[in-house]
Amino acid sequence: MDISLQQVEYRYQANTPFERLALQDVSIDIPSGTYLAIIGHTGSGKSTVLQHLNVLLKPTKGKVIIGEREINSGKKQKDLKGIRKRVGIVFQFPEHQLFEETVEKDICFGPMNFGVSEEQAKLRAKKAIEQVGLAQEIMDKSPFDLSGGQMRRVAIAGVLAMEPDVIVLDEPTAGLDPRGRKEIMEMFYRLHQERGLSTVLVTHSMEDAAMYADRIVIMHKGKVYKQGTPKEIFSSPEGLLELGLDVPEVVRFQNKFEHTFHAKLSKTCLTMEDLTEEIADFFKGSDRK
Ligand SMILES: Nc1ncnc2c1ncn2[C@@H]1O[C@H](COP(=O)(O)OP(=O)(O)O)[C@@H](O)[C@H]1O
Ligand SMILES: [Mg+2]
Structure with a gap:
């Protein structure tokens, strides 16, 4: 499903004394199957962008196209469930949202809320728990008896x-x-490839962005x-360094x-293997002189 933000502006608490401009003129295309990474300092607007992807927020100006649907500041939108079923968000510290008595019930809650039968939901839970690398025995436990890492995986499941x-x-x-x-990153990448998903990742890790993403968006003060x-x-890292953002170790x-x-190597390398080869070529070249 293609998603596109077109000149999106978002103001928190618009038309109140607490109004805060969080996004300004943000245009981002996410064609179906893309792995997009969003990077930026705290407060740059990353989470606000994410919340537009399944209409938890609606733009105060501009529009968001999600599949066939157009979301703008205008009229009230109907049937948002249809969108939310197709766009799954793993929030920051998702384990804080666990609440059921057992792991199984917690995982089944979402699908059942969207009309999947209990039987089907349990099958999906079984598969999901395996995907996140946990043992089936965990299903009957209380989520609150698990370690932090296990809770995170349950929430992702x-x-x-x-x-x-x-x-x-x-x-x-x-x-x-x-x-x-x-x-966890490898698991998401596998799912992305096997299921042809679109993936949108907010991360502080330039390594992850360089390794997994097809496209990168750098947010700064509410703008792209x-x-x-x-x-x-990463081929011109100066701009990033100026903002005080990191670049991958291999680029540095x-x-x-x-x-x-x-000297200038013939290309920007994003992996150690590539860089090693480029440097080897560089020295071979200088031998010949
Ligand atoms: N619920 C809110 N009410 C008012 N302002 C908010 C709210 N959430 C975020 N903001 C403000 O919007 C801006 C962007 O925040 P956010 O999208 O959370 O950034 P990031 O995820 O990049 O850290 C920040 O200035 C932040 O203070
Ligand atoms: Mg955030």
Whole structure:
């Protein structure tokens, strides 16, 4: 399902003394099957963008196209369930939203809320718990008896059990240890590929953005500062560094290398393998001189 934000403005508490302009002239295309990463400092508007993707917020100006639907500041929208069923959001610290007596009930809640039968929901729960790498025995436990990492996975399983077409992730690995982070990111990437999902990831990790995303959007003070492929974004890292944003380690290394040797490698490398080859070529070339 294609999604597109077109010149979106969003004001919190519009027309009150507390009004706050959170997004300004934001245009982002997310064609079906895209893996998009959104990066930016705290307060730059990332979570506000995400909430437009399943109409938790409606633009105060501009429009959001979600599949066949157009959402704008105008008339009241009907049947938002139809959209919310297809766009699943994993919020920051999703484990705070667990509330049922058992893990199974918690995972089944979403699908059943959207009209899936109990029997079907349980089958989906079974599959989802496996996808997030947990054992089936956990189903009968109380979510509150689990470790933080397990709770996070249960909360993610709840979103997967909705079987959405678009999966929206707001810093899904914040607070996890490096191994847990890697497992979760790999799982989302697998799902993205196997099911042809669209994935929208908000992250502070430039490594993850470079590794998984087809496109990157940099948000700054409520606006799109820059967008493009990882290569386009990281081939001129100066702008990012100016904003105080990080770049992937491998890009930083290439940058330093090029400064030290007063040279430019033939391309921007996003993996160690690529960079190693480029440097090897560089030295081979200089031998010949
Ligand atoms: N519920 C809210 N009420 C008023 N202002 C908000 C609310 N949520 C966020 N904001 C403001 O909107 C801006 C963007 O916030 P947010 O989208 O949460 O940024 P990010 O996710 O990049 O940290 C910030 O200035 C923030 O203070
Ligand atoms: Mg946020």
